[in-house]
Amino acid sequence: MIAHSDWKIGEIFEGVAQNGNSITFDADSAHKHGPSPMEAVLMALCSCTSVDVVSILQKKRQQLTGLRVSAEATQAEAPPRVFTHIKLTYAVRGKLSRKAVEDAVSLSKNKYCSVSKMLQKAASIEYEIVYPDGEPEP
Template sequence: MIASAEWKQGMEFEGRSESGHSIHFDATPEHTTGPSPMEAVLAALCGCTSVDVVSILKKKREPVTGLVVSAKAEQAGEAPRVFTRIMLTYRVSGGVSQKAMEDAVTLSKTKYCSVSLMLDKAAKIDYEIEYA
């Protein structure tokens, strides 16, 4: 896997992936033109675990019709401002059984989500599940 970031102006950068996609990073306090790199990491965690959970639920033939994963993170007070705690909230809809959802989230957290497994080395990651 290959990625790069190019300085554009001020504290704005364009990240590029090997697959040809780009993301605009804004490291100013306002973040008006894009996410900060740390916000992007948090969004990547949400995306990674979402992929796992939906895939697992579909394999179990659970009637999932929607999933939103949100994250709230705390950071260290001084540099490096690594994440120290992350709370993930899984909001699932479609009549998915509680056991299937718990199993899917646990498998994502402990086995499949590479972003979660990396971040788990620095931050305590907790979760809650809401059923819509």
């Protein structure tokens, strides 16, 4: 995997992956042009675990109709301002087995999500699962 970053102007940077995909980063406190690099890391964590959970639930033939993973992170007070604690909230919709969802989230956190595994070296990561449409089957 190869990537690079080009400084554009002010505090705007463009990150480019080997395949040409790009993301604009904005280090200014207003973040008008894109996420800060640390916001992007948090977004990557949410996306990485989402990919796992959807894949696992589909393999378990669960009728998933929606998933939103939200993250709330605490950073160290002094530089480097690494994440020290992250709470993930999985809002899951569909006709689902509670056990299947719990297993999928646990497998993602503990085995498959490489972003989570990297961040766990610096931050404690906890999670909760919520069911906006009501409780699933046991």
